Amino acid sequence: MDTKITxxxxxxVIEKAKVYAASQGISLSRLTEFLFEKITSNPKSYEKLEDIPIADFVYQLAEEQAVYKTKAKSLRSMKSEFYESRK
Incomplete structure (x- = not known):
């Protein structure tokens, strides 16, 4: 069940994230949900913000420092896995 938050x-940052989400074929809401799911799925693995594998992506959006690149095939695989979990 979806729940709205503000x-x-x-x-x-929002504009850049919207462009990124659109390039991946998902909404900003689903991108945010995907990122939250990744960091909360195993809380013991991420004791500090820097431990989160998506930290470079977040820093790129916020500070324009890192260039976050993934292989299209693995990104599609992750996206498919995410959508399958939503069914």
């Missing part, structure tokens, strides 16, 4: 982000 979050506040810097406008530039």
């Amino acid at each position: 979050l506040s982000f810097d406008q530039e």
Whole structure:
């Protein structure tokens, strides 16, 4: 069941995240849900923010420092896995 929440982000971060989500064929809401699911699925693995594998992606959006690249095949696989878990 989907539940609505309200979050506040810097406008530039939101715009960049929307572009990224669109390039992946998902909504910003689903991208956010996907990221939250990844970091909360095994909380003991991520004691600090820097331990989270998506930290570079978050920093890229916020600070424009890292260039986050993945292979299209593995990204599709992750997206398919995510959508399958939503059924």
